[in-house]
Amino acid sequence: MGDSKAYLGYILFLRGDIVEPITLFNQATEIEKTISGYELHSFVGISYAYFLTAIDKTSEAFALTTKNLEICNRNKWQGNISRCLCVLGGLKRRDRKFKEAQVDLSKALNIGREIGMPELQIEALIEQGRLFLDLEQYGDAKSVADEALTIIKRTGFWLNEPDSLISLARYYKAAGEIEQSRQTAQEAWDKADKMGYHWPKIEAGELIKNV
DSSP: OHHHHHHHHHHHHHTTOOSHHHHHHHHHHHHHHHHHSSOSOHHHHHHHHHHHHHTTOHHHHHHHHHHHHHHHHHHTOHHHHHHHHHHHHHHHHHTTOHHHHHHHHHHHHHHHHHHTOHHHHHHHHHHHHHHHHHTTOHHHHHHHHHHHHHHHHHHOOGGGHHHHHHHHHHHHHHTTOHHHHHHHHHHHHHHHHHHTOOHHHHHHHHHHHHO
């Protein structure tokens, strides 16, 4: 029951709702505490952390994910360990702790490769791309965006495609390839709109206007 509420909250969040998910995640947390004594953890805890990050509750997201990582390590849930490290790497990047972020994201990517889960590789590559863009390491940013898109096209994890395209559009903008940046941002917007994925449309829209 708790997981179902958390999954629904995450889906609504991906579609752009930030009101109803608060209620659903809070209800899911109370149910989980009653059952296990823990906060939300495993994949639903990771989903909650992404939501908290999006609404700028980053300290809560960090605390939740740090605890989640302990639980996942204890249970040897390799996939969720990778995802926790990806969340932590993203949070550290936002806090400009770039070296620590790179360590976490490299570990996340290596786990994804070792256990052969392409979705984990894609998620880590996308976050690495954001880090490289912040560091103005534009060649590396393009390389990981291209790699993520190659995996997406091979495996069909289309939800991640708009975020990868946005990284590529940001690279083209930095390289002075303005029309290519605009076209790639528009492609990201169109694909996100088609699948009802709200958040990439915001960043893609800003790129379209400002390049």
